[in-house]
């Protein structure tokens with residue numbers, strides 16, 4: 001299937017033609033083996049090694065497209081399956097679980113985020129839920145600090161555009177300047193695995209201070225010299241505010257008008273967690289009215305962000321298409337861990353990465 005391997009350098013028109021050619025093939029592919037278990041896999045382009053591991057031990061029903069399975073198809077395809085192998089674009093809620101029925105024993109998502117899954121409803125029904133923490137921590141922290149934070153501070157897309165479109169007239173003393181990272185204060189909101197990995201990388205950039213806020217004090221903070229502060233103090237003191245918080249009801253829109261008003265006018269806001277932690281209208285206004293200096297976002301609401309969204313036209317905002325974990329190794333390992341989570345659950349064992357939320 002050549003169209004699955006279209007290079008990112010092929011113009012988007014050609015890519016959409018390639019994608020249309022998917023519709024010639026059957027949208028569902030069945031791969032049978034001698035097993036009593038059936039697993040529904042929601043994407044054809046999940047890394048092959050993960051699908052292969054499942055295929056060796058279970059019958060696989062694969063959504064044979066590289067775009068998300070439409071909701072009505074999803075509901076029609078899950079009745080009777082024993083496990084669902086999904087990703088963060090697949091909503092696993094009560095309606096979907098009802099459609100799947102009592103044979104569903106496990107849901108495993110190829111993501112560390114699980115806000116697309118109704119965990120409580122799964123717990124109630126005894127459906128085990130797997131996810132992929134740890135294996136994407138480095139990739140996500142790398143993107144957060146080494147790419148997004150630096151690119152936003154030093155205005156890389158804007159500078160590159162100027163070099164390409166003639167905006168670069170001559171070297172100029174204050175042209176394209178941005179804040180340096182050395183001697184700055186970085187504030188990390190959410191200090192679990194990814195937050196801590198971000199802190200470790202920040203140390204290497206000679207930030208003067210690393211502060212964090214999270215529900216509980218973390219002993220790991222000592223290793224990176226990070227100090228726990230209240231959310232409001234973090235907003236007021238940080239030159240760089242980095243959101244690594246998990247999206248739960250308590251963190252939804254925690255970055256709102258009030259929060260942006262409390263930040264320094266020179267602050268840069270980075271988000272690599274979930275778009276839902278941000279009130280985007282408030283962020284847009286904060287950037288337009290220079291309440292803060294800039295923002296770098298790897299996550300938005302919705303995804304993809306509509307092309308006419310104001311955030312995409314602001315030159316003090318960088319938007320990436322949710323590529324935090326997108327290293328080749330991280331994605332392959334995530335796919336394999338998702339497979340093992342499912343296989344272990346179906347055999348009645350503990351998943352290596354099982355979500356247990358009470």
Ligand SMILES: O=CC(=O)O
Pocket residue numbers: 088110111112113114136273324325
């Ligand atoms: O955002 C990516 C993930 O949750 O894995």
